Amino acid sequence: MEASKQRTLGGSFSLYGKGLHTGLNLTVTFNPAPENHGYKIQRIDLEGQPIIDAVAEKVVDTKRGTVLAQGDARVSTVEHGLSALYALGIDNCLIHVNGPEFPILDGSAVLYVEKIKEVGIVEQNAPKDYYIIRHKIEVKNEETGSCITILPDEEFSITTMCSFESKFINSQFATLDNIKDYAREIAPARTFVFVRDIMPLLELNLIKGGDLENAIVIYEREVTQEKLDQLADLLKVPHMDATKIGYIQHKPLQWENECTRHKLLDIIGDMALIGKPIKGRIVATRPGHTINNKFARLMRKEIRKHEVQAPIYNPNEEPVMDNIRIRELLPHRYPMQLVDKVIAMGPTSIVGVKNITANEPFFVGHFPMEPVMPGVLQIEAMAQCGGILVLNQVEEPERWSTYFLKIDEVKFRQKVVPGDTLLFRVELLAPLRHGISTMRGYAFVGDQVVSEATFTAQIIKNK
Numbered sequence: 001m002e003a004s005k006q007r008t009l010g011g012s013f014s015l016y017g018k019g020l021h022t023g024l025n026l027t028v029t030f031n032p033a034p035e036n037h038g039y040k041i042q043r044i045d046l047e048g049q050p051i052i053d054a055v056a057e058k059v060v061d062t063k064r065g066t067v068l069a070q071g072d073a074r075v076s077t078v079e080h081g082l083s084a085l086y087a088l089g090i091d092n093c094l095i096h097v098n099g100p101e102f103p104i105l106d107g108s109a110v111l112y113v114e115k116i117k118e119v120g121i122v123e124q125n126a127p128k129d130y131y132i133i134r135h136k137i138e139v140k141n142e143e144t145g146s147c148i149t150i151l152p153d154e155e156f157s158i159t160t161m162c163s164f165e166s167k168f169i170n171s172q173f174a175t176l177d178n179i180k181d182y183a184r185e186i187a188p189a190r191t192f193v194f195v196r197d198i199m200p201l202l203e204l205n206l207i208k209g210g211d212l213e214n215a216i217v218i219y220e221r222e223v224t225q226e227k228l229d230q231l232a233d234l235l236k237v238p239h240m241d242a243t244k245i246g247y248i249q250h251k252p253l254q255w256e257n258e259c260t261r262h263k264l265l266d267i268i269g270d271m272a273l274i275g276k277p278i279k280g281r282i283v284a285t286r287p288g289h290t291i292n293n294k295f296a297r298l299m300r301k302e303i304r305k306h307e308v309q310a311p312i313y314n315p316n317e318e319p320v321m322d323n324i325r326i327r328e329l330l331p332h333r334y335p336m337q338l339v340d341k342v343i344a345m346g347p348t349s350i351v352g353v354k355n356i357t358a359n360e361p362f363f364v365g366h367f368p369m370e371p372v373m374p375g376v377l378q379i380e381a382m383a384q385c386g387g388i389l390v391l392n393q394v395e396e397p398e399r400w401s402t403y404f405l406k407i408d409e410v411k412f413r414q415k416v417v418p419g420d421t422l423l424f425r426v427e428l429l430a431p432l433r434h435g436i437s438t439m440r441g442y443a444f445v446g447d448q449v450v451s452e453a454t455f456t457a458q459i460i461k462n463k
Contacts, residue, residue: 004128006091008032010120015111017103020077020214021064026103028081030115033092035126038275039082043073045098054082054095056273056296062289065101066270076101079269079289080191084112086272087182090121091128107190107214109265113183131303132312133280134447139295146291148267150299153281155179160264160284166194168220168245172260182268188254189261192216195223195248198231216259217248263287274299308452310444311351311425313343319353320345321388328398329391330384335361338381339424342388348428352385358418373416378451379407382441386426390437390459399462405436406456413450420445435459 014029033040039054050073052058060074061067067076081102085093087109105111138149145163161173176186193215219228225242232239237248247253255261267284270292278299284292319341321329326339344351356373363371387402394400416422426441436458443451 006035006124006126006128007089007121008034008037008092008124009090009116010122013115013119015103015105015115017105019099019101020104022099022101024099024101026097026099026101028098028102029096030081030085030112031094031096032122033094035092035124037092037094039085039093039095039272041068041075041078041095041097043075043098043100044096046073054078054273055275056270056293056300059273059293059296062293066273066289066293074100077104078102079266080105080107080109081112081269082272083265083269084109084116084187086268086277087179087186088113088116088121089128089179089277090116091277092124104191104214107216108262109187109269110183113187117183129276130279131274131276131299132309133278134309137298137302139291139298141291141294144288144291145286146288147285148287148291148295149283150278150280150295151283153279156278156280158264158267158282158284160260160267160287162260162263163286164259166218166220169218169259172257174257174260174264176264186261186265186268189258189265190214190216191262192218192259194221195219195228195231196221198234216253218259219248220245267292270296271299274303276303306447308442308449310447310449311344311423313351313353313421313423317343319343326388329388331401332384336380337384338377339384339388342385345389345392347393348389350385350389350424350426352381352388352424352426354381354422354424356416356418356420356422360418363418371418373420373422375410375412375451378412378416378422378443379410379441379453379455381422382424382426382443382451382453383455383457385424386437386439386441386455386457387459389426389428389439390432390457393432394459400459401462402457402459404455405458408454410453411451413452414445414448416443416445416450422450429454432459 009032012029012031014027016027019026041052041054043050052068052070052073058068058070059066060069065077066079075097133150133152136151140147156179157177159175163171228242229239267287273296321342323340338354339352340354342352362374366374391397391400423444426439429438429440438456440454442449
């Protein structure tokens, strides 16, 4: 059950290039960051070098890429770099940029991936805090037909379906079933633009840095020869026959569905703004930065509602310890043995189960007409789980007993009644030293926390 650890970069790296919209020569530098830092972007060219938290609520524009802002500081075209960080499992990174956007590079995320692999990835001590999807969550835009749905899954995966208003490039889909395939199957996919959109963007003083080195240009609706010649001059490419539709590019398509693969790349970059790695399957129909951000914001609200997630419990699986083994470790007997089985255990954490029946002896007096499990017994059950966890770290655990020294930060959130199944998750807050250990425990019914506490215990060898 032991969680994987947070990760950061093994060193710093920089990438140089022009900004897609500003045309400025820009440098972006990715740096290691401490545990629980997350992603932050620092505008080192501005007075005070302000830092922008890379989270969904900081997105202020999604028309032509993802734009983050904090106060007066803004930075755009961040999605490709964040996509690479997220897909390669980097949890903590401080990014320096000397201008209002990241350089567009070749229009993909492949250069970020190469640099990350070059400097290496370092495992940190803090556990990686996954958010596990337990039920369907969905965001829709009825006007555009855009929809993003996330469903329970054991890992992170995405299926993307795109429908373009074009006879030349119509419907496509792309799938990433295993995030380990990102570097090869998704990262090299380049951004793209339709000819019909280029002229309005130029009129808005955008895409000053756009060219055929950093984007796939799709000519799919016939325009006059004069207009196409004008565009060719702007892109610094030879004039084309305006009657022949197709791709305008120096480098051939890497996949027939490269455009949709790039949409998938963008989704991952925008999901990086959720602030936690996700275990779930995303199904995206006609995605774009606007609905991506709406979905990321919804996910952040969902995470705040379930700040502490309940363990996954499958009653069909064999327990790690049954009640017979528990009695061999703990001195408790009826009516004070309050852990029925242990379903998961690692070096620093444990998950135990207590099935609450109408026959519990404490219901006789607590209360006859409204049976409620006493909160103090919930804490006792957590402590018994903690005792099993600590005793599992010593030789001959049957010869030791565990005793409370202190209980702090106790909270009771809802009643526990007959028919409930209590799940206890207890984690060590510090290694066992001199026979003393501090632990944090949570009790859940379903996916709701019903009680929690921090407690200190001491193990003493039996005489």
